[in-house]
Amino acid sequence: MRLDSSVLAVLVTACWLLGNGSAQSAERPDEKYRPRLLLSLPEEYNTPDGMALCPKTNNIFLSCPNFNKKEHPGVILKITPDNRWELFCLMPKHPDTGYGCPMGLAFGPDGNLYVADNQYFYDKNYKSRLVRINIKDGKATGADVVVEGFKLANAVIWRGNEVFVSDTFFDLPDRPGASGVYRFRLEELDKCVRLKPAPNDPHLIAQCQTGPNKRNEMAGADGLAFDHEGNLYTGNFGDGTMFKISFDAQGKATTKVFVRDPALPCVDGLFFDPAAKVIYVADSQCNAIKVVTLDGKVSVLWENDDTDGSDGLLDQPCEVLLRGNEMIIANFDMPLPGLKNTKFDKPYTLSVIKLR
Structure with missing residues (x-):
């Protein structure tokens, strides 16, 4: 079932090389941060990904695009504070691909849930979308496509009346590796926004x-x-570079490199801890959760070898979320070349780390 059935909390050693051949310093994870199993999901929810915490109920909303077993439709689950889960809604299917692929998601100021629909794995021709799941009395009542024309819509985050969406590929012939972040105002989303191909749309505020x-x-x-x-x-x-996007009084964005460090070869999900004033990073390549301070220093909260996640250890972590003093981690378990995780296997899990 797995490459190495031994359960190791590994040293973060200099053996994990980047393309320039540089290396990390050894650092042993503290055993008090050993992940435990929070939930094991059934096969129809086989690829857990994005998470959002409802500010009113403390429920976690979890997206499952189910890329690993495509016969199961993409869904959003609700997880209660006592860790019971239930189906919240099916993700609306794209009319051209026949798939709904929820990834990043976040609650807007209107109380509705905004979800990145990543169609890139089925059609790379600007099919990805931002979808609003309309909510009334805690129930999903319908859905609207509010932005279309992304390549690979990925993360979603709100600040005030503005929503930000990352697009992981631009697929520009003259700029391989280009990507970026878009911004939309709440009032724009009353009707569907149709993006111009990147990098030509005015909603694009940052390029990476x-x-x-x-x-x-x-x-x-x-x-x-x-x-x-x-x-x-x-x-x-791809390369683990982190960017910091600052805004002036008029909202104009300025982007600069924040971290470029061999200790951070891959960045997936991010979460800012306001109490500790650090950013937690899901490092999918290393099966690790990294900690980045606001002055750009990188350390390891936890890292482990290739496992199936049955005991709660990390199995290609893709997203982190704080719920009180707990860090909840979604394990994507979708192997890609060069990742420590080598095989998609049961169970399909969320992990938890007690932080404080």
């Missing part, structure tokens, strides 16, 4: 570039997180 890396993976902007001062962070899945 993935450089050469050992995995030859050109995937770019992935997770999104705001810090307490309103700066937005994203990072490349």
Whole structure:
């Protein structure tokens, strides 16, 4: 079932090389942060991905695009504070591909749930969308496509009346590895926004570039997180570069490289901890959760070898979320070349780490 059935909390050693051959310093994860199993999901929810915490109920909403077993439709689950799960809604299918592929999701100021619909794995021709799941009395009542024309819509985050969406591939012939972040105002979403092909749409506020890396993976902007001062962070899945996006008084965005460190070769989901003032990063390549301080220093919260996740250890972590003093982690378990995770296998899991 797995490459190595031993359960190891590995040293983060210099043996994990990047394309430039540089290496990490050894660092042993603290056993008090060993992940435990939070939930094991049935086969019809086989690819857990994005998470959003409802501010009113403390319920977690979990997207499952089910890329690993495509015969099961994409869905959104609801997980209660006592860790019981139930189906919240099916993801609306794209009329051209026949699939609904929910990934990043976030609650808007209107109380509705906004979900990235990643169609890139089925059709790369600008089919991905931002979908609003309309909610009344805690129930999904319908859905509207509010933005269309992304390549690979990925993470979603709100700040005030603005929503931000990462697009992980632009697929520009003259700029391989280009990606970016879009911004939309709530009032624009009363009708569907149709994007111009990147990088020509005015909603594009930040562009990112993935450089050469050992995995030859050109995937770019992935997770999104705001810090307490309103700066937005994203990072490349391919080479692990993190970017900081700052805004002036008029909302104009300026993007600069925030972290480029061999200790962080891959960035998937991000989450800012306002108490500790650090950013937690799901490092899918290393089967790890990394910690990034606001001055750009990288450390390891936890890392483990290739496992099936049955005991709660990380199995290609893709998303992190804080619920009180707990870190909830979604394990995507969809192997790609160069990742420590080598095989899709049961169970389909969420992990939890007690932080404080």
